[in-house]
Amino acid sequence: xxxxxxxxxxxxxxxxxxxxxxxxxxxxxxxxxxxxxxxxxxxxxxxxxxxxxxxxxxxxxxxxxxxxxxxxxxxxxxxxxxxxxxxxxxxxxxxxxxxxxxxxxxxxxxxxxxxxxxxxxxxxxxxxxxxxxxxxxxxxxxxxxxxxxxxxxxxxxxxxxxxxxxxxxxxxxxxxxxxxxxxxxxxxxxxxxxxxxxxxxxxxxxxxxxxxxxxxxxxxxxxxxxxxxxxxxxxxxxxxxxxxxxxxxxxxxxxxxxxxxxxxxxxxxxxxxxxxxxxxxxxxxxxxxxxxxxxxxxxxxxxxxxxxxxxxxxxxxxxxxxxxxxxxxxxxxxxxxxxxxxxxxxxxxxxxxx
Amino acid sequence: xxxxxxxxxxxxxxxxxxxxxxxxxxxxxxxxxxxxxxxxxxxxxxxxxxxxxxxxxxxxxxxxxxxxxxxxxxxxxxxxxxxxxxxxxxxxxxxxxxxxxxxxxxxxxxxxxxxxxxxxxxxxxxxxxxxxxxxxxxxxxxxxxxxxxxxxxxxxxxxxxxxxxxxxxxxxxxxxxxxxxxxxxxxxxxxxxxxxxxxxxxxxxxxxxxxxxxxxxxxxxxxxxxxxxxxxxxxxxxxxxxxxxxxxxxxxxxxxxxxxxxxxxxxxxxxxxxxxxxxxxxxxxxxxxxxxxxxxxxxxxxxxxxxxxxxxxxxxxxxxxxxxxxxxxxxxxxxxxxxxxxxxxxxxxxxxxx
Numbered sequence: 001x002x003x004x005x006x007x008x009x010x011x012x013x014x015x016x017x018x019x020x021x022x023x024x025x026x027x028x029x030x031x032x033x034x035x036x037x038x039x040x041x042x043x044x045x046x047x048x049x050x051x052x053x054x055x056x057x058x059x060x061x062x063x064x065x066x067x068x069x070x071x072x073x074x075x076x077x078x079x080x081x082x083x084x085x086x087x088x089x090x091x092x093x094x095x096x097x098x099x100x101x102x103x104x105x106x107x108x109x110x111x112x113x114x115x116x117x118x119x120x121x122x123x124x125x126x127x128x129x130x131x132x133x134x135x136x137x138x139x140x141x142x143x144x145x146x147x148x149x150x151x152x153x154x155x156x157x158x159x160x161x162x163x164x165x166x167x168x169x170x171x172x173x174x175x176x177x178x179x180x181x182x183x184x185x186x187x188x189x190x191x192x193x194x195x196x197x198x199x200x201x202x203x204x205x206x207x208x209x210x211x212x213x214x215x216x217x218x219x220x221x222x223x224x225x226x227x228x229x230x231x232x233x234x235x236x237x238x239x240x241x242x243x244x245x246x247x248x249x250x251x252x253x254x255x256x257x258x259x260x261x262x263x264x265x266x267x268x269x270x271x272x273x274x275x276x277x278x279x280x281x282x283x284x285x286x287x288x289x290x291x292x293x294x295x296x297x298x299x300x301x302x303x304x305x306x307x308x309x310x311x312x313x314x315x316x317x318x319x320x321x322x323x324x325x326x327x328x329x330x331x332x333x334x335x336x337x338x339x340x341x342x343x344x345x346x347x348x349x350x351x352x353x354x
Numbered sequence: 355x356x357x358x359x360x361x362x363x364x365x366x367x368x369x370x371x372x373x374x375x376x377x378x379x380x381x382x383x384x385x386x387x388x389x390x391x392x393x394x395x396x397x398x399x400x401x402x403x404x405x406x407x408x409x410x411x412x413x414x415x416x417x418x419x420x421x422x423x424x425x426x427x428x429x430x431x432x433x434x435x436x437x438x439x440x441x442x443x444x445x446x447x448x449x450x451x452x453x454x455x456x457x458x459x460x461x462x463x464x465x466x467x468x469x470x471x472x473x474x475x476x477x478x479x480x481x482x483x484x485x486x487x488x489x490x491x492x493x494x495x496x497x498x499x500x501x502x503x504x505x506x507x508x509x510x511x512x513x514x515x516x517x518x519x520x521x522x523x524x525x526x527x528x529x530x531x532x533x534x535x536x537x538x539x540x541x542x543x544x545x546x547x548x549x550x551x552x553x554x555x556x557x558x559x560x561x562x563x564x565x566x567x568x569x570x571x572x573x574x575x576x577x578x579x580x581x582x583x584x585x586x587x588x589x590x591x592x593x594x595x596x597x598x599x600x601x602x603x604x605x606x607x608x609x610x611x612x613x614x615x616x617x618x619x620x621x622x623x624x625x626x627x628x629x630x631x632x633x634x635x636x637x638x639x640x641x642x643x644x645x646x647x648x649x650x651x652x653x654x655x656x657x658x659x660x661x662x663x664x665x666x667x668x669x670x671x672x673x674x675x676x677x678x679x680x681x682x683x684x685x686x687x688x689x690x691x692x693x694x695x696x697x698x699x700x701x702x703x704x705x706x707x708x
Binding site for chain 2: 020291293295296304307308309310311312313314315318320322324325326327328329330331333334337338340341344345350353
């Protein structure tokens, strides 16, 4: 009864946390921010290639981003790109992907992965995913919980319980983003893991679960299953809800398991992440651009696509990002505040820069 | 015997002190750095228009910058643009201009002005120049000395003596750029003025003086006078020497006079000058660009040509300059160190950015 493992990479959705490089139409998974100009999506696909064959790696994305997917991840077969007619958050997106996988293998086990995360140790990552797939094959809904290395306030957490015989742990509950003090308690307590946003399940099991907890979505998915040619019309009617909120958090204790992961993980939530993703020079500067010039400058992150020069003199711990039509300068510690600029551009009607 | 007053604006020469906006082929006098996108050259021409009629305003420049002059200072008649076949410093440049003016009026008095200085009070400026022209008409070589407002170490100084009956003062000697302590003494002493680089003289008188102190240049100018069609061949043979060093500093005491000037003057020697040249917002930011966005940012200078966004979050007293192919970020206090970047681009063979 155990089917093949498939990987579904979610590469839709916008995002401006790495503005001005990321734009509404070019989210961060498509940016050449990694060494050698690789993208987060490209690196994600590469990373799972050691886990399942190419024909079982699928990517969900928007219609106008198909070319971007094919360019940045050329190993992905065109017929494995699932078009999401409209961004409706993760629950509908995963449902749509699960339908596609079910068509190919009714017994398939699916690994759902974000396209925009960074991992240091690909081997450890694949071993963890393989374990999660195994546990899911037994009928569980499985997540990967990242073992925290800092009191992060930007992530949701999983509170986990006893270890099972397969190295997985019971998920006691999903916890909202904590404040700093709570995050420090979580870090010390050692039974809180970062919610990585990776999910593993048998496709059939997932759809059953959706039927139970999101009947509205289930009926839309059912209609799409019967009349796939009406997907573009039906899908946008799905409720825009995350898989965490819509399904995971509603499952009874004992249904959700978590495999702990320790492989150097970063969700690339802001420009400051670049300091971890890429090497730095002797002065601690991360020069993620072809023509960076630093004079008496320390701990800065310089990013640009293309050949333009970025010159930094006598500055410290800044992020400097340059694109054709926008420049951003801020301390690394203020990287979350990019949204303030985005908001300002929105309210002052300069949307062409978003 | 007293002829008409002419103005000769020196707009040749390169310069990279305002890199990356200024380039070897586009020095700072052609940059739209002033309010309303005006250039320093354009503002200089405008400023002297109240002093002499357009047909007596001449501009010396390089052949490949004639179009730039005509665009930025359209009131200058094309026949008043004097082509300098090669940059040979100010003594040959002024000699060439004086020849041209002499052809038009053998008794002409000439005001020689840099093209890249900024002045706050145009009325006071013109009054000072008119006085200098008057004194020059009597046969003296005249300069304008700016009454210091700070212990500047970036300028040469004029040590001045007794006041004459015309409000001018005898120049006792030309003084090199001082160190900080000396500059402070100069400021306190009240008989040291900044050498503005503006000169006033009857053309005939200047050429006599050149014959006496720079005979080599004099003979080249004489040859050019007789065979103007050979200018392109002869001029590059002139010694590359400044008028200060070649002539002014060699004149005996009593030959050079100085008219003090107090009209808000800035030689725009670096990006930090922009903070004086242009208005700032309530947070002290000078936004010299169409789409500047600041969030919790104070005392910064943002400059870009064109429409690109410059966004600054949480930074203080920085200069941020952006052009199509280069970005520069530095503290205002480090604005002199642009040359370090220029040097680095030179030595690493990235001259296309200079």
